[in-house]
Amino acid sequence: MSATIAAAGQAPVKKSRELGWGSPVAYCAAVILVCATLAPVLFIIIGGFKSNSQITTDPAGWPNPWKVSNYLNVLESSGFWHQAWNSTICAVFTTIGVVVLGVMASYVIARYNFRGRSAMYSLFAAGLMFPMTVAITPLYLLIKSFGLVNTLAGVIIPQIAFALPTTVIILVPFLRAIPKEIEEAAMMDGCGRLGFFFRMVLRLSVPGLVTTGILAFVSSWNSYMLPLFVLNNSASFTLPLGVQAFAMEHSVDTAQVLAFTSLSMIPALIFFSLFERRIVGGLTGAVKG
Amino acid sequence: MNAPAPSATAAREDLAGRGRKAKASSPGSRRHKGTSWGERAEIALLSGPGIIVFVTFVIFPVFTAAYYGMFKWKGFGVPTNFVGLDNYRIILTDHLFLEALGHNAFIVVMSLVMQGPIALALALLLNKKMRGRSIIRVLIFVPYVISEVIVGTGWGLMLQTGGAVDSLLKSIGLQGFVLDWLADPNIAIWTLMVIISWKYIGFAVILFLAGMQGIPDELPEAAAVDGAGYWRTQFSITLPLLGPTLRIWAFLSIIGSLQLFDLVYIIWGQYVSSTAGTSTMATYMASNGRLAGNFGFGNAVAVVIFLISLAVALLYQRFVLRRDTEGALTGGN
Numbered sequence: 001m002s003a004t005i006a007a008a009g010q011a012p013v014k015k016s017r018e019l020g021w022g023s024p025v026a027y028c029a030a031v032i033l034v035c036a037t038l039a040p041v042l043f044i045i046i047g048g049f050k051s052n053s054q055i056t057t058d059p060a061g062w063p064n065p066w067k068v069s070n071y072l073n074v075l076e077s078s079g080f081w082h083q084a085w086n087s088t089i090c091a092v093f094t095t096i097g098v099v100v101l102g103v104m105a106s107y108v109i110a111r112y113n114f115r116g117r118s119a120m121y122s123l124f125a126a127g128l129m130f131p132m133t134v135a136i137t138p139l140y141l142l143i144k145s146f147g148l149v150n151t152l153a154g155v156i157i158p159q160i161a162f163a164l165p166t167t168v169i170i171l172v173p174f175l176r177a178i179p180k181e182i183e184e185a186a187m188m189d190g191c192g193r194l195g196f197f198f199r200m201v202l203r204l205s206v207p208g209l210v211t212t213g214i215l216a217f218v219s220s221w222n223s224y225m226l227p228l229f230v231l232n233n234s235a236s237f238t239l240p241l242g243v244q245a246f247a248m249e250h251s252v253d254t255a256q257v258l259a260f261t262s263l264s265m266i267p268a269l270i271f272f273s274l275f276e277r278r279i280v281g282g283l284t285g286a287v288k289g
Numbered sequence: 290m291n292a293p294a295p296s297a298t299a300a301r302e303d304l305a306g307r308g309r310k311a312k313a314s315s316p317g318s319r320r321h322k323g324t325s326w327g328e329r330a331e332i333a334l335l336s337g338p339g340i341i342v343f344v345t346f347v348i349f350p351v352f353t354a355a356y357y358g359m360f361k362w363k364g365f366g367v368p369t370n371f372v373g374l375d376n377y378r379i380i381l382t383d384h385l386f387l388e389a390l391g392h393n394a395f396i397v398v399m400s401l402v403m404q405g406p407i408a409l410a411l412a413l414l415l416n417k418k419m420r421g422r423s424i425i426r427v428l429i430f431v432p433y434v435i436s437e438v439i440v441g442t443g444w445g446l447m448l449q450t451g452g453a454v455d456s457l458l459k460s461i462g463l464q465g466f467v468l469d470w471l472a473d474p475n476i477a478i479w480t481l482m483v484i485i486s487w488k489y490i491g492f493a494v495i496l497f498l499a500g501m502q503g504i505p506d507e508l509p510e511a512a513a514v515d516g517a518g519y520w521r522t523q524f525s526i527t528l529p530l531l532g533p534t535l536r537i538w539a540f541l542s543i544i545g546s547l548q549l550f551d552l553v554y555i556i557w558g559q560y561v562s563s564t565a566g567t568s569t570m571a572t573y574m575a576s577n578g579r580l581a582g583n584f585g586f587g588n589a590v591a592v593v594i595f596l597i598s599l600a601v602a603l604l605y606q607r608f609v610l611r612r613d614t615e616g617a618l619t620g621g622n
Contacts, residue, residue, distance in 0.1 A: 026414055030421070033411060034428050040487070041431060043453055044443040058456065097342075105339035108332050120336065123343075129602060130347050133548040133571045134595040137578050137587040138350035138357060161346035164339055194331055222436030224551045229579060240438040244555065247442050254446060265439045272434040276427050 048259030055254045070259035080260065082235070083242035084267075087221055090155050090238055094220040095213045097160035102167030102212060103175075103205065107197055109168065110175035111183070121172065127165030132158075132225055140229045154230045155238070159220050167212040174208035175201065214275045221268050239264040351595060358589030363582050376589035386590070389568040390597075392478060396569070397546040399482050401539055404490050409535075411490070412497035413523060426498070430491040437488075441555030444484050445471070471556065474566035481567050484552060489545070493538055500534030501527060536609055543605065547598045550575065570594045 047055060048070050049063040074080050109121050132139075139158055140149075148154030178201060186196045202209075224240045231237055234245060243264050247257045358376055360368035380386050411429070415422055432440065447453045448470040455467045470480045504527060512522045550571035557565050557572075574594065578587015 026417060026419055029411075029414055030419075030425050033414075034425060036487070037429055037432060037491070040440075040443050040447060041435065043447055044439070047446070047453075056451070061456075101339035101342060104335040108336040112328065112332055114328070114332060120340070123340070123348075127343060127347050129544075129599065130351055130595075131544070131548045131598075133550050133574075134591050134598065135347065135350040135354075137574065137584065137591045138354040139346065140579060141357070141584065142346070142350055142353070157342065158346045161342045164343045164347075168339075193328070197335070218434060222434075222438075224436065224438050224555070240436050243438050243442060257442065258446070261439050261442050265435050268434055268436065269431070272431070273427065276430065 044258050044265075045262040048255060048262050050255050050258075052253060052255050067255070070255045071263065073256060074260045074263055079234075079242065079246070080263065083237050083239045084264070086152060086236060087238040087240075087267075090152055090159070090223075090227075091217045091220040093152075093156045094159045094163065095217045097156065098163040098167050098216040099209050099213045101160060102164055102171055103202070103209060105164070106168050106171035106175055107201060110172045111178075111193070111201075121168070124165050124168040127162070128169075132162055135162075136225055136229055139226075143230055148230070150231055150233045150236050152236060155223075155227050158226060159216075159223065163212075163216045163219065166215060170212050170215075171205070171208050174205055178204050210275070214271065218268055218271060221271075351591075354588040354591045354595070356588075357585055358592045360585040361583075362585035368585060370585075372585070376586050377593065379586070380590055380593055385568070386570070386573050386593075388566075389570050389573040392567060393547055393549070393569050395478060396482070396485070396549060397543050400485060400489075400542050400546050403482060403486050404493050404542065405535070405539070407486070408490050408493035408497055408538075409528075411494045412501060413527070415494065415498060416501045426495070429494055432488045433491045435488075437551035438555055440484065440488050441552050445556045448480060472561075472565055474564065477557075477565040477567050481553065481556075484556075485546075485549075488552070489542070493542070496534055496538050497531065500531045504530045539609075540602070540605055543601060544598060547594070547601065570597070 046063060049066045049068065050070075051063075051067050054061070054063065105120075105124070109117055109124075143149055143154045143158065146154070148157070182200060182204075183196055186200055187193075191199065222240065223238075227238045227241050231241060237245065243261055246260045250256050357368060359371060359373055361370040361372045361376070362368035415426060415429075450469065454470065458466050468476050471477055508526050508530070509522045512526055517525065548571060549569045553567050553569055554572050554575065557567050570590070571594065574587055574590035577583060578590055581587075
């Protein structure tokens with residue numbers, strides 16, 4: 001990012017030269033790219049405005065007339081709102097848990113010097129090697145033995161655990177970057193390491209916390225495998241499970257399924273467009289870190 | 290966000306430098322003498338909860354899987370029917386599992402082959418300064434943010450017989466290309482590859498772009514002064530310097546391909562995936578383990594998947610990523 005800014009500031013000549021080269025080709029490629037990316041998403045959203053007979057006769061065409069009732073039906077159904085509520089609870093508590101536990105552990109790794117510190121970091125980093133897919137069967141048994149099957153807590157707590165590696169990997173360099181001078185000044189003012197953590201670190205690391213929080217929120221909102229194993233009761237379904245159940249129940253009512261599907265992706269899309277730079281920054285930071 | 294980011298990185302680098310200096314000049318500072326009891330309590334207090342949750346739910350299950358995997362067990366009570374390595378023998382001789390493993394291998398290779406070059410080309414394209422670049426970057430990342438369920442449902446409906454894709458092909462006069470996208474075992478896995486590429490290519494592009502922006506402007510500028518053209522610059526400077534990013538991306542892609550579950554399971558469901566030729570080790574585990582009630586067996590499959598992923602990851606790190614840690618390319622700057 002710094003390179004872009006520097007270049008924009010100093011070299012207008014270069015910029016115009018680059019814009020000139022092959023620009024039409026680049027734009028053509030870009031347009032094709034955007035179309036290919038958006039077409040399936042638009043198919044879902046626009047399909048929700050069609051009638052079922054139109055989807056059968058002309059599945060690729062525009063809605064004629066535009067039919068809002070599919071969306072209204074979904075919005076009026078209690079199932080959708082109930083699942084949206086469950087998804088929200090899962091996502092919010094996962095986010096809080098990940099951020100709180102993550103920042104505390106990262107702070108220790110980043111700013112305390114003790115034997116076993118690098119081991120602690122490696123432990124969390126090793127978590128990247130233990131994806132949910134591998135752990136899911138034994139994890140389900142563990143959740144069952146805690147009596148958490150069919151509860152949202154049974155989804156939330158494992159999600160926190162599985163989001164901790166990325167969180168720690170993103171936050172440790174972030175917390176390390178807080179100038180030592182600030183810490184020394186705080187100590188001189190009689191602030192312990194713990195007091196420094198609560199009074200200064202939390203405030204200074206807000207951008208990092210937001211990045212990790214958003215990543216946790218979006219992945220919780222989209223998570224499928226864990227809820228699939230843990231939640232068997234439709235009253236506790238989250239939206240991804242709801243979408244699938246709805247698609248099976250209403251397999252003939254395609255338009256309604258499309259409307260349901262597009263409504264359920266809105267929150268993630270809004271979240272993403274609001275915080276796009278932070279998500280992207282967090283992901284690349286995690287990989288480079 | 291655009292403005293503070295560089296300053297933060299600069300500050301970090303500055304700090305790292307100063308930190309190193311400080312450490313070097315005062316090796317006997319307070320922190321190195323050992324850890325006081327108060328500090329130990331703080332460490333335990335702060336890192337304890339995270340470590341407990343993490344170890345309990347991430348690390349521990351994998352070890353219990355190794356234990357349960359040696360039993361024939363329906364998931365109720367204590368497992369008693371010890372069968373030793375019998376589950377593993379069944380898995381490794383089951384042609385359904387071996388087929389799934391083959392599909393995984395295919396997906397690993399084809400993901401790299403299909404996504405890598407396209408993502409690289411797109412990143413080169415978007416790395417040029419052009420109007421609307423930032424909006425394109427946002428849009429290309431949209432599929433990555435949408436959940437697998439939505440992607441699966443949407444693509445499933447588009448590709449079903451008589452669906453939008455078929456009708457689009459007919460309307461532009463390509464009836465001959467109307468195929469049984471989802472059920473024909475010769476085609477379905479290619480369909481899956483297209484969907485996977487569509488979903489995850491944005492991630493690769495964003496990574497590559499970040500890597501390209503880490504390349505100092507002076508290098509391509511110097512190359513231009515020396516008379517190198519655009520393509521020459523990309524091949525001789527951008528690509529080699531992008532090496533570490535490419536290798537990390539490939540690593541993430543390989544691990545993701547080995548673990549693939551959601552998309553296949555959503556589009557092809559529990560049983561169809563094996564007849565359509567798209568089953569993966571993970572869908573095999575779900576349908577033969579938890580959903581069939583054979584928990585001992587499911588755990589054994591989990592162990593097999595874990596060992597395969599671990600072996601691949603370790604080999605990759607040993608032979609490919611080691612170059613990065615040795616700093617052959619990164620050490621220079």
